[in-house]
Amino acid sequence: MAGGATTPDLVAAVAGAGALGFVAAGYLSAGQLRDQIAAVRDRTSRPFGVNLFVPWRDTDARTDAYAATLAPDAEKLGVELGTPRWDDDDWAGKLELLLTDPLPVVGLTFGCPAGAVAALRNAGSAVAVTVTTLDEARAAAAAGADALLLQGAEAGAHRGSWTPDAEPVPLRELLDAVKTVTDLPLVAAGGLADRDAVNAVLRAGAWYAQVGTALLRSPESGASPAHKDALVKGETTITRAFTGRRARGLVNEFIRAHESDAIEAYPQVHNLTRPLRAAAAKAGDTDRMALWAGTGHASAQDAPAADIIHALAP
Template sequence: MSGLFAGLGIEGPVVAAPMAGGASTPALVGAAARAGALGFLAAGYRTAEDLAAQVRAVREGGAAAFGVNVFAPNPVPIEAGELRRYAERLRPEGEPYGLDLGLAAPVDDDDHWGAKLELLLRDPVPVVSFTFGLPPGDAVALLRRQGVLVLQTVTTVAEARAADEAGVDGLVVQAAAAGAHSGTFTPEVWPREVPLPQLLGEVASAVRLPLVGAGGVGTADDVAAALGAGAEAVMVGTALLRADESGASAVHKAALAERSTVDTILTRAFSGRPARAIRNGFVERHHEAAPVGYPAVHHLTTPLRRAAAAAGDADRVHLWAGTGFPHARARPAGEVLSGLAAKA
């Protein structure tokens, strides 16, 4: 493959996206590598020690080319009273599991940013991508000096220009149709919902960086359309959630299969920043009332979501999914990636 990933030994144009929270596993990254594709580990919600163990597992599995995605610090503060009001609203949701969300202490953190950056500088991986905002300071320059290919997730032309000025090697252009969290730099504003090919065209007209398209990709035709709009590669996540190597929970995988006629929605109900999920009871009850506030809202709802997932309660767990989720199938990841690249 020429262009952005030249020299990495990548054969196909489809990239396995990072999916924080457990879906992205070393096994999934390894399967992508065996299929001639680039796979990403998700550093989000992991400690640096956990991430180091996953990187080690990928290398021991034989994958030479792979990436790591890191949440760049971009906190959205929430007033303490507003968080308490939302916690009180959610109190009945936790009662079946013996959780009193109304007593939860506010938590704000940077997702172990410093320790993860230190790890990636000390033990570089081939590709690092950033999401939620631009990395602070000289992080991009330091990584590139170590020979790391640095990508930045963007959702608008303005973000693309800012990333270009920061000196990254390429952009992951994420449309609002993407599942899970939007990479928007401004989570207080709902992402503009335009088709991925249109967004790629707008970004390509504004910057000269190589582009990777992402968001709502579920078929080989979707991949071909993104490539035709100027992307050098196409990143897919939701399409891999039901794959054999995916670490998604059983309740999440089942919902993807069983709720194929249900809409997805961008909501802040689970985390305080926009994320696309299948509509379920929790979304219906709290979408309109959900405040802006990340990571405080994320930490507030995490115990509930874990308990619900363990109990198989699809009505109280985040069912992250892009608009192409009805095309997700239970099969080996290599077959999914090869099928998506069939018309490239």
Template sequence: MAGGASTPRLAAAVSEAGGLGSLAAGYKTADGMYQEIKQVRSLTSRPFGVNLFMPQPEYADPAAVEVYRNQLAGEATWYETELGDTDVKRDDGYEAKLAILRDDPVPLVSFTFGCPTRKDVQALARVGTTTVVTVTTPEEALAAQEAGADAVCVQGVEAGGHQGTHRDNPETDRAGIGLLSLLTQVREAVRLPLIATGGLMRGAQVAAVLAAGADLAQLGTAFLVTPESGAHALHKQALTDPRFVRTELTRAFSGRPARGLVNRFLREHGPYAPAAYPQVHYLTSGLRKAAAKAGDPQAMALWAGQGHRLARELPAAELVEVLVAELDAARAVLAGHGAAGPGAGDGTDGAA
């Protein structure tokens, strides 16, 4: 949830309610991350996590980026803004952020867009930090296990925002695996605890992934509409707006596959966006901000998981309470079915 949606208030509220809040460090400076960590600590004494983006290798074709820049020239004129500079660092300040997290540890650090080295994992382990690696395939989970990670976050293709693939290979853009199938594959591949994420919006869905082999569940889109979320008001409204009926994986806004609500910009530019992250992210940054300022969601990156229509406008702590109550209710139903056998009681079958 990098890019503004994640806030210290949101992370602290979730942790205070008994969940594990997470602070996104992506797109922030190392000092910016540190200041937000201090804010979380001022709001809660409970555990929380910090998510880091892994440095990205150089594989973008500069010529393809320039072609895309030319394609977006009309958008820049329309929104009266400039297209961004694509001569940017690809490491997101990773080493500087890691140094801060070693010197002033937080309870948990998670990694996206790749796998940290064993050396980095061990350095965090020495200061008492639990490490989690986002994975989208069994092979990525095995790499995380080899690196010594404490757990993996298993991200199904249903997830909103960026897919956390370790390699950005355009040939696999449509090869994403659904969460339930992926959980089973990863469970049979590694011995690590599994955190399930992707499209989860209700406590009953959490019960389902726990029954399927997950140890924990992680929700993102469900918290986008909370008052503590830093998502733009237009983004929050769009999640349940009947004009936005579906999501799609696209490179249009960042150059990396990410799931968002299908709007005009995604439809018109998605088919032509190059595999060039983070260059495209910075190229379109001004456009997205200008569209938001103009009150036009049709050119904003409206990241959302497949369950976005199930979003509920509740304070974060209340949403955690509701999810826990739904989880408990679903578990009670499953336990009742297990005791009485399939089809007993309410006329449903044992697979509910």
């Protein structure tokens, strides 16, 4: 979970409980990722992985008009909006780091560049690719993925889809479709926040279950106190308002006010709203925070991460 929700303490706690924790490399520089990996290694000798954001295609969407609609929110929080620039999330630097210092597993989200898959596998890492449709699953398998991370429509935060027009597919429907076309290990993700939900996807053909929102309220999580408190109530929706890319979060006033004007421009809008989102989180302003959450958010427990993992295990 990028953006600070995943911490070295959380990765280590999950690993120590017998699951596979992932360092979230999104929005980190290569140097910051190196430090995060070292911090996890200081805390555990158990295996863990890293998840990378594949660079999103540059878009021509105009951001000026959308920025104008956000100006009152920024003024309310006493910050300036960011520059709506495109960047590649230091993709090359982080990839080089993982090629020279391999980890057991590397996850790829937002795409599946075959060259990167081959290079990571040659370095000794298994590569797990996030897919949201049957076509993406077929393409990832053809590119040499070792496992497929099936992200259902119920999943919190950013859709891992490879194209902006990929319609969200419910997890069970996605799992039923993909298991008929590949023998690769399938990891189910999306709305899984209790043991019954985990058991259901395992019985349906998933090899493993992946969780995120279920861990957000743990003390090891880096989610803000306001975000943790908000998880116990409310409803979720998929929105582009915060980052210019579809993501699932709790409905709040920011989404209600801006979703109709939101544009498909990632990471430009992400960079535009970054100061606003950070200020809202610092102020505990849940009306303007990006409260990322999956549909199982109400089941998230305020408990140590290891206890949560044990409670979810079949």
